[in-house]
Amino acid sequence: MPIHEKSLIRPENLKVQEKLEIEGVDVSGHWSTFIESRVVTDYNEALEEEIAALPGGEFIHRCWQCGSCTNSCTVHALNTDFNPRYWIYLIRTGMEAELLRDKDIIWQCVSCNKCTYACPRDVVPEGVMKATAHWLELKGHTPKSHSMVFDEVFSEQVFKTGKIEDGFTVRRFFSRTGQALQQPWLVEMVKRLMQNLPLSLLTRMGLANVIKPRTRNWAGARDAINEYVAEQEKQHRSALGLDELVQMAEAEVKDGVAKRA
Numbered sequence: 001m002p003i004h005e006k007s008l009i010r011p012e013n014l015k016v017q018e019k020l021e022i023e024g025v026d027v028s029g030h031w032s033t034f035i036e037s038r039v040v041t042d043y044n045e046a047l048e049e050e051i052a053a054l055p056g057g058e059f060i061h062r063c064w065q066c067g068s069c070t071n072s073c074t075v076h077a078l079n080t081d082f083n084p085r086y087w088i089y090l091i092r093t094g095m096e097a098e099l100l101r102d103k104d105i106i107w108q109c110v111s112c113n114k115c116t117y118a119c120p121r122d123v124v125p126e127g128v129m130k131a132t133a134h135w136l137e138l139k140g141h142t143p144k145s146h147s148m149v150f151d152e153v154f155s156e157q158v159f160k161t162g163k164i165e166d167g168f169t170v171r172r173f174f175s176r177t178g179q180a181l182q183q184p185w186l187v188e189m190v191k192r193l194m195q196n197l198p199l200s201l202l203t204r205m206g207l208a209n210v211i212k213p214r215t216r217n218w219a220g221a222r223d224a225i226n227e228y229v230a231e232q233e234k235q236h237r238s239a240l241g242l243d244e245l246v247q248m249a250e251a252e253v254k255d256g257v258a259k260r261a
């Protein structure tokens with residue numbers, strides 16, 4: 001629902017005087033309830049451009065708010081607060097503070113892409129959810145999600161060797177996210193693999209753990225990919241004004257130190 005259809009009377013906006021008497025009439029408690037006025041002063045006019053600058057967010061401007069993405073969404077069916085159409089509306093109207101109220105659930109998109117198939121305007125809402133989660137992390141509003149850590153581990157390995165080795169990816173992912181490797185589901189999966197896979201394949205998988213597979217003559221491709229990734233990261237930082245934010249924070253810290261000296 002667009003924000004104007006949503007109740008903006010939130011518990012924190014309700015003010016109640018525990019003891020209040022007006023012209024001899026006791027209006028304490030519930031009788032003195034008033035709603036604090038709400039003024040939006042924190043628009044981020046660049047919000048749509050910032051999301052559009054990140055991978056997946058490119059087509060956000062096409063959205064005409066039909067709601068098909070939310071209606072078809074797997075996560076919305078479980079939690080109605082998860083609402084891609086509403087977040088796209090907030091982004092396009094620059095309502096950053098409203099978007100941040102939902103910062104802890106936006107990353108929950110499971111990338112099923114039902115929304116992408118339902119969207120009549122080719123907005124690719126799944127991509128917009130990814131871009132928004134990425135934006136939240138880059139701006140420091142949320143910690144890096146496990147999904148982002150997995151993407152990093154996966155990409156690092158492909159960039160480095162030109163191949164992917166599942167065991168190494170899983171081990172590194174668990175280590176970076178501070179999780180124990182001996183997950184019951186993982187132990188069960190390994191047991192079943194050992195029972196059902198041919199011995200030759202198991203041997204190859206075991207060897208891949210020791211001698212990491214590499215694509216021959218990969219160095220040229222690796223350098224080109226790394227150069228491209230660095231260029232993209234630079235563009236994203238610039239679109240989000242991250243370097244300016246860091247400079248401002250550093251200046252504030254210096255200022256604080258100088259004042260205390």
Ligand code: SF4
Nearest residue numbers: 063064066067069119
């Ligand atoms: S389905 Fe597409 S056009 Fe419709 S609200 Fe979602 S993103 Fe916008």
Ligand code: SF4
Nearest residue numbers: 073109110112113115
């Ligand atoms: S990709 Fe994400 S936003 Fe789209 S339907 Fe699936 S869970 Fe919902």
